Amino acid sequence: MSSDAFAEPVVVPDQRTSKATLDELRKTRQRRRLGDTDWYDIAYRVYLFGLVGLTLVVWLSDAVDGAIGDGIDSSDLLTRGPSIIGLLVVAAFALGVRSGADGGPVAIEIADIRHVLLAPISRRSVMLRPVAQRLRAAAFAIGLGGAVLGQLVATEVEGSRTAWAAACGAFGAIVGVTFVATAVIAHTLRVPRWLATVLAAGALGWQGAVAWGIWNHETSGAARIAPGNLAGRLALWGVSARPIDAIAIVIALAMTAGALFLGGRLRVEALARRGELVSQLRFAATVQDLRTVVQLRRQLRSEVLRTRPWGQRRNPIRPVPVRSTRGRPAALAAIDDWSPSASAVWRRDARSLRRLPAARFFRIALLAAIGGVGAALTISASPLFGLLLLGALFFVGLESLEPLSQEIDRPDLTDALPIERGWIYAHHLVASSVLLALVALIGAAAAVLVEPELGAIAFAVAVPMVWAAAMGPVVVTMLDAPRTPSPTTLLGTPRDSESSLVPPEFAGFSSALRTLLPVVISAVGTVPVYVARFAGDAASVARSLVALALFTAVVVVWVRRRDPWGTKVRAFMEEGRAAA
Amino acid sequence: MSNSRSNRPQSQRTRARGAGESPSTSSTKASGTNASAPAAKTNTPGHVAESRRPAGPPAAIETVGLAKRYGDAPALWPIDLRIGIGERISLIGHNGSGKTTLMRMLVGMLEPSEGTATIAGHPIGSIEARSAVSYLADQPVFYDDLTVWEHLEYIARLHGTDEWEQQAVDLVDMVGLLDRVDDLPTTFSRGLKQKAALTMAFVRPFDVMLIDEPFVGLDRLGKEALLELLALAHGAGATLVVATHELSSVKESSRLIALSSGEVTYDGDPSEADLAALTEGVRQDHD
Numbered sequence: 001m002s003s004d005a006f007a008e009p010v011v012v013p014d015q016r017t018s019k020a021t022l023d024e025l026r027k028t029r030q031r032r033r034l035g036d037t038d039w040y041d042i043a044y045r046v047y048l049f050g051l052v053g054l055t056l057v058v059w060l061s062d063a064v065d066g067a068i069g070d071g072i073d074s075s076d077l078l079t080r081g082p083s084i085i086g087l088l089v090v091a092a093f094a095l096g097v098r099s100g101a102d103g104g105p106v107a108i109e110i111a112d113i114r115h116v117l118l119a120p121i122s123r124r125s126v127m128l129r130p131v132a133q134r135l136r137a138a139a140f141a142i143g144l145g146g147a148v149l150g151q152l153v154a155t156e157v158e159g160s161r162t163a164w165a166a167a168c169g170a171f172g173a174i175v176g177v178t179f180v181a182t183a184v185i186a187h188t189l190r191v192p193r194w195l196a197t198v199l200a201a202g203a204l205g206w207q208g209a210v211a212w213g214i215w216n217h218e219t220s221g222a223a224r225i226a227p228g229n230l231a232g233r234l235a236l237w238g239v240s241a242r243p244i245d246a247i248a249i250v251i252a253l254a255m256t257a258g259a260l261f262l263g264g265r266l267r268v269e270a271l272a273r274r275g276e277l278v279s280q281l282r283f284a285a286t287v288q289d290l291r292t293v294v295q296l297r298r299q300l301r302s303e304v305l306r307t308r309p310w311g312q313r314r315n316p317i318r319p320v321p322v323r324s325t326r327g328r329p330a331a332l333a334a335i336d337d338w339s340p341s342a343s344a345v346w347r348r349d350a351r352s353l354r355r356l357p358a359a360r361f362f363r364i365a366l367l368a369a370i371g372g373v374g375a376a377l378t379i380s381a382s383p384l385f386g387l388l389l390l391g392a393l394f395f396v397g398l399e400s401l402e403p404l405s406q407e408i409d410r411p412d413l414t415d416a417l418p419i420e421r422g423w424i425y426a427h428h429l430v431a432s433s434v435l436l437a438l439v440a441l442i443g444a445a446a447a448v449l450v451e452p453e454l455g456a457i458a459f460a461v462a463v464p465m466v467w468a469a470a471m472g473p474v475v476v477t478m479l480d481a482p483r484t485p486s487p488t489t490l491l492g493t494p495r496d497s498e499s500s501l502v503p504p505e506f507a508g509f510s511s512a513l514r515t516l517l518p519v520v521i522s523a524v525g526t527v528p529v530y531v532a533r534f535a536g537d538a539a540s541v542a543r544s545l546v547a548l549a550l551f552t553a554v555v556v557v558w559v560r561r562r563d564p565w566g567t568k569v570r571a572f573m574e575e576g577r578a579a580a
Numbered sequence: 581m582s583n584s585r586s587n588r589p590q591s592q593r594t595r596a597r598g599a600g601e602s603p604s605t606s607s608t609k610a611s612g613t614n615a616s617a618p619a620a621k622t623n624t625p626g627h628v629a630e631s632r633r634p635a636g637p638p639a640a641i642e643t644v645g646l647a648k649r650y651g652d653a654p655a656l657w658p659i660d661l662r663i664g665i666g667e668r669i670s671l672i673g674h675n676g677s678g679k680t681t682l683m684r685m686l687v688g689m690l691e692p693s694e695g696t697a698t699i700a701g702h703p704i705g706s707i708e709a710r711s712a713v714s715y716l717a718d719q720p721v722f723y724d725d726l727t728v729w730e731h732l733e734y735i736a737r738l739h740g741t742d743e744w745e746q747q748a749v750d751l752v753d754m755v756g757l758l759d760r761v762d763d764l765p766t767t768f769s770r771g772l773k774q775k776a777a778l779t780m781a782f783v784r785p786f787d788v789m790l791i792d793e794p795f796v797g798l799d800r801l802g803k804e805a806l807l808e809l810l811a812l813a814h815g816a817g818a819t820l821v822v823a824t825h826e827l828s829s830v831k832e833s834s835r836l837i838a839l840s841s842g843e844v845t846y847d848g849d850p851s852e853a854d855l856a857a858l859t860e861g862v863r864q865d866h867d
Contacts, residue, residue: 006785006812010785014740021738110721111721116738268689
């Protein structure tokens with residue numbers, strides 16, 4: 001090889017040729033992927049998905065029967081519905097503008113960034129396909145959900161099933177397109193985070209205020225105008241169609257065109273950051289690892305813990321002077337004397353929680369408020385709102401267990417301590433439970449705001465409910481903890497050695513069970529709300545609270561004693577095997 | 581070699597002649613205004629661009645007040661650099677000194693927080709700059725489903741090269757991957773991945789090559805092949821910037837730039853530099 005090999009002049013290649021090369025590259029890769037696809041596996045998944053989906057729809061149809069409020073007629077729905085349903089499209093806008101400010105919503109392979117986006121080829125032609133795919137996927141997935149929901153609504157309200165499915169499907173597609181297109185446009189326009197937050201809060205506040213006013217028949221005329229009303233009204237075309245609502249479709253199409261046009265201006269830096277995380281995210285989602293999905297989504301938003309904890313003035317890098325114990329609260333000194341180890345864990349956890357960013361605290365508070373609203377509506381309107389309550393409680397728990405999560409993710413550090421793992425894990429729950437208690441009060445306040453007559457009962461049940469519901473996320477987190485070492489091997493049994501013995505027919509079900517079990521555990525936390533709805537007397541609610549406390553205690557004891565119990569169970573199994 | 585590049589644009593031909601351009605004319609010293617971060621920190625980008633823009637022929641790489649911050653944390657203080665055509669630069673510095681950040685900004689993967697930069701006279705990230713610059717990253721990245729040969733083909737063709745095959749054969753032969761061209765590089769060891777990435781960086785035409793930690797994971801054969809490739813490219817008039825911790829390779833370069841905590845602490849002749857001190861972040865003035 002000689003220097004002549006590097007003498008070829010640098011030229012900007014013809015863009016049509018480059019585009020043709022790119023298309024060829026993508027087609028080759030697509031062919032290869034299709035060739036490598038296990039069609040039997042795909043067919044099995046489709047079959048399972050279809051079966052579960054169909055069962056769910058049939059079950060929901062029965063559950064919905066008579067459950068969507070009492071006495072809602074079509075005219076009331078057309079009056080109050082658009083502004084409330086429009087909240088969804090405004091929420092999509094709010095989430096989209098925030099996602100765009102955080103570098104979303106598109107993610108491409110990191111290899112594409114290195115080899116294609118850094119090559120001399122028009123970025124618009126490169127990004128057109130990923131942006132279009134993202135738009136299409138969001139419109140289809142949410143549109144499908146909308147169509148299914150439309151079918152269910154049709155059983156309760158006048159209008160044909162087809163019309164309801166089509167209208168709600170179109171509305172869902174608009175919600176999906178609004179999210180993705182807003183995010184792409186915000187990203188390419190470099191909307192700063194603070195402005196994104198202001199826009200999101202402003203839009204949600206506007207729509208929310210109008211919806212509230214209409215719900216209470218307090219507004220009229222121009223005060224009824226809100227950004228999501230047209231799209232919301234479109235979802236009700238199952239009852240009656242109004243041509244002007246089609247403007248929502250035109251706006252969605254215009255936003256789609258804008259997103260496709262601006263797609264080439266997505267920032268390479270953001271794409272590179274997301275490219276690496278999204279592949280992990282997809283894998284975590286594939287194996288239904290909910291905790292990892294939540295953690296990676298935080299990373300996608302560039303959400304990092306604060307260097308300096310809230311309320312700490314001094315920079316921790318500076319040498320910390322030895323503090324005198326004089327003047328310290330007697331309670332803290334007593335804890336130190338009682339158990340220095342417990343005190344160390346609790347202090348470490350308090351600092352960990354004080355490092356949570358403001359956005360995380362806001363999210364926790366918002367979820368708590370949503371949970372409170374969900375609880376109030378479960379009691380006063382429909383038991384289906386329990387799903388909203390359950391979702392909010394589950395994610396509140398997941399967001400609040402930072403100390404335990406940090407410990408579980410670093411098993412080597414835990415095992416390096418001369419303390420039993422379970423003891424450390426159990427003590428990590430203390431600080432989080434304090435945070436959860438405060439959060440529960442926000443939820444109770446939100447519930448009382450929606451249903452003032454709930455009053456004292458909301459505050460009475462809130463804390464035990466939130467603690468019990470947090471046991472689901474505790475179990476999710478604990479499932480990632482190292483397994484109990486085998487009593488017969490020095491190094492312990494590799495984690496996969498057992499699961500590899502599971503027949504493939506059961507692997508999918510055990511994986512689904514792993515995902516569903518924590519949600520079911522969290523669902524226990526919602527029991528007092530259902531007791532309040534169906535029994536209604538204070539004594540029954542009090543009994544349910546006692547049951548919740550016992551349930552919570554059992555899970556905490558399991559966290560504490562998991563290792564010794566696991567060892568005993570394994571020893572028992574091995575004895576049985578040896579005897580056989 | 582210069583003759584063979586004679587069909588380049590005028591600015592390129594001019595620069596091929598200036599391959600031996602003295603560092604003292606193409607850059608300001610660390611003791612001067614350009615590398616003195618504290619003075620630059622107060623300048624706005626526009627002001628920096630006006631006051632610091634050096635006169636003279638277009639450079640292979642030129643930065644004016646180029647800086648990068650992550651939130652409030654500065655990764656690179658405003659830096660002014662002017663690297664002439666055909667220069668061979670070694671970029672050294674401790675971990676976290678800003679070498680990779682600087683390279684990624686020049687290649688268009690990171691956006692500057694302030695300042696501007698050009699590659700061969702074109703703004704970084706522009707299609708012309710992307711044509712001119714080849715980047716060998718510290719972490720090789722490949723498609724999961726393409727072989728080494730397919731990578732080479734697509735990379736060459738995306739850069740407008742039709743007759744790439746002989747060059748590709750020579751490159752894979754040189755690094756010892758001839759038997760592995762039909763294998764997936766994602767299945768390779770770290771060293772083989774680095775070799776595969778090397779071939780991909782060199783298979784396409786370029787005026788400027790930015791190389792980040794190229795010796796990591798390479799065996800003796802790989803290191804020799806890389807040094808030979810760098811020498812051949814340099815001989816052909818290309819500008820090379822090599823970020824490295826391998827101080828033994830610095831002697832091959834015509835100019836040394838040292839970074840410490842995001843600031844240029846040395847810019848000048850490698851033979852006059854105390855390399856060990858520079859990698860520990862000690863600033864040295866150069867006459």
